[in-house]
Amino acid sequence: MKKFYENHILPALVHHVCAHEKFSAVRGKIVPRAKGVVVEFGIGSGLNLPFYNAQEVRAVIGVDPSSKLAERAASRVRAAPFTVELIARSAEDLPLEDNSADTVLTTFSLCTIPDLAGAFAEARRVLKPGGQLLFCEHGLADDARIAKWQHRINPFWMPFSGGCHLNRDIPALTRESGFRITDMETGFMDGAPGIGGFLFRGGAKAR
Numbered sequence: 001m002k003k004f005y006e007n008h009i010l011p012a013l014v015h016h017v018c019a020h021e022k023f024s025a026v027r028g029k030i031v032p033r034a035k036g037v038v039v040e041f042g043i044g045s046g047l048n049l050p051f052y053n054a055q056e057v058r059a060v061i062g063v064d065p066s067s068k069l070a071e072r073a074a075s076r077v078r079a080a081p082f083t084v085e086l087i088a089r090s091a092e093d094l095p096l097e098d099n100s101a102d103t104v105l106t107t108f109s110l111c112t113i114p115d116l117a118g119a120f121a122e123a124r125r126v127l128k129p130g131g132q133l134l135f136c137e138h139g140l141a142d143d144a145r146i147a148k149w150q151h152r153i154n155p156f157w158m159p160f161s162g163g164c165h166l167n168r169d170i171p172a173l174t175r176e177s178g179f180r181i182t183d184m185e186t187g188f189m190d191g192a193p194g195i196g197g198f199l200f201r202g203g204a205k206a207r
């Protein structure tokens with residue numbers, strides 16, 4: 001039953017939630033900043049692909065362990081006006097050369113990647129000197145009352161959500177992993193429940 005949920009229901013659920021127009025609105029504010037060779041962590045069903053600026057992007061390498069979500073990405077991969085390569089791997093273990101990417105992009109994935117420090121280390125390794133990390137992620141709210149509920153609900157939420165943490169302090173974890181945040185906006189996403197809707201959106205560079 002657990003396997004059936006993880007292989008069939010969860011990928012459909014993740015795709016449908018992430019395809020909501022509220023998510024599209026925030027994708028449009030971060031994805032067009034990507035340039036050059038882009039490594040996208042947790043590309044999922046490829047919902048960011050239509051938001052890239054084709055004049056600026058040379059290739060997108062999408063890294064995600066979920067083959068079911070990759071199947072759902074196929075039509076967007078075909079439609080992209082730049083090269084897209086999907087790699088069925090974890091962001092903690094990238095089969096990519098050092099200093100080979102201009103941008104690492106993550107949207108709504110840092111909540112789920114199990115070893116975040118390992119993934120950030122890989123982002124630092126593959127980014128060229130001066131390359132940018134772009135992120136749009138949900139995590140620990142700056143409202144103590146909501147944060148308290150995020151901590152309480154997290155253990156019950158994680159098994160049903162493919163390992164998504166409600167309460168990761170994304171900016172703190174980014175800085176602890178050797179990045180300097182260059183710009184960031186935070187706030188609750190319109191219409192989303194508070195415990196899952198506090199967003200961090202911005203850019204960072206390796207220190």
Ligand SMILES: C[S@@+](CC[C@H](N)C(=O)[O-])C[C@H]1O[C@@H](n2cnc3c(N)ncnc32)[C@H](O)[C@@H]1O
Binds near residue numbers: 092
């Ligand atoms: C909520 S979905 C977000 C998908 C996509 N980034 C988006 O914005 O629609 C989280 C994604 O992280 C992926 N993921 C989970 N563990 C991962 C890992 N270790 N490395 C890379 N991606 C991972 C999942 O398979 C899933 O596609």
